[in-house]
Amino acid sequence: NAGVMQNPRHLVRRRGQEARLRCSPMKGHSHVYWYRQLPEEGLKFMVYLQKENIIDESGMPKERFSAEFPKEGPSILRIQQVVRGDSAAYFCASSRDRALGEKLFFGSGTQLSVL
Amino acid sequence: KQEVTQIPAALSVPEGENLVLNCSFTDSAIYNLQWFRQDPGKGLTSLLLIQSSQREQTSGRLNASLDKSSGRSTLYIAASQPGDSATYLCAVAQGGSEKLVFGKGTKLTVNP
Numbered sequence A: 001n002a003g004v005m006q007n008p009r010h011l012v013r014r015r016g017q018e019a020r021l022r023c024s025p026m027k028g029h030s031h032v033y034w035y036r037q038l039p040e041e042g043l044k045f046m047v048y049l050q051k052e053n054i055i056d057e058s059g060m061p062k063e064r065f066s067a068e069f070p071k072e073g074p075s076i077l078r079i080q081q082v083v084r085g086d087s088a089a090y091f092c093a094s095s096r097d098r099a100l101g102e103k104l105f106f107g108s109g110t111q112l113s114v115l
Numbered sequence B: 001k002q003e004v005t006q007i008p009a010a011l012s013v014p015e016g017e018n019l020v021l022n023c024s025f026t027d028s029a030i031y032n033l034q035w036f037r038q039d040p041g042k043g044l045t046s047l048l049l050i051q052s053s054q055r056e057q058t059s060g061r062l063n064a065s066l067d068k069s070s071g072r073s074t075l076y077i078a079a080s081q082p083g084d085s086a087t088y089l090c091a092v093a094q095g096g097s098e099k100l101v102f103g104k105g106t107k108l109t110v111n112p
Helices: none
Strands: A005-007 A010-013 A019-024 A031-037 A043-050 A053-056 A065-068 A075-079 A088-095 A110-114 B004-007 B010-014 B019-025 B030-038 B044-051 B056-059 B062-067 B072-077 B086-094 B100-102 B106-111
Touching (some): A019 A110, A031 B100, A075 A088, B044 B062
Antiparallel strands (some): B030 B044, B086 B100, B086 B106
């Protein structure tokens, strides 16, 4: 029973390139959450998705960032035209039902480094 | 705006010691509180989940308490072991929101 799978584990991009981060939730989980952890900072909520729907994107930067969770396949967090400030660990979490009252299961994260 | 603070930021103890990690939050209108463990280069592992109506939860050597009215939670670790070395994160869920608000964590080192 595989846990939440994120890939790649490490991603290096030059300024201006695009970064695509993937997250496969646990089997049977249809709710996905993305969090970002900046150096020396706590985890910050970015976006909450259900299959094919964005439920809450209040933590997403207004520009360059987008997320999707298609009917088939993993959830994708996409960052266009990356800048050095985007360097961080990006974590995905999933739950069987809405997060309220449910434990969240986290992936191992993707460490994004922007040169 | 909810803010979560964890004290101390780092803690080093000898093996076998009992210890307490502290978490405080500014808005007492929470739905639940979770304690997580984060190992270097790895994701978060949920340790304990306390619903707002509960006062404490126990799992093995771990005990977490919640005092919602005062905005505090503690994580008690009994008979600490080197394998307990990790960063411990506290996170609260606001009522009606899916977001977890995290503290910055307490980095625990248990020395053999």
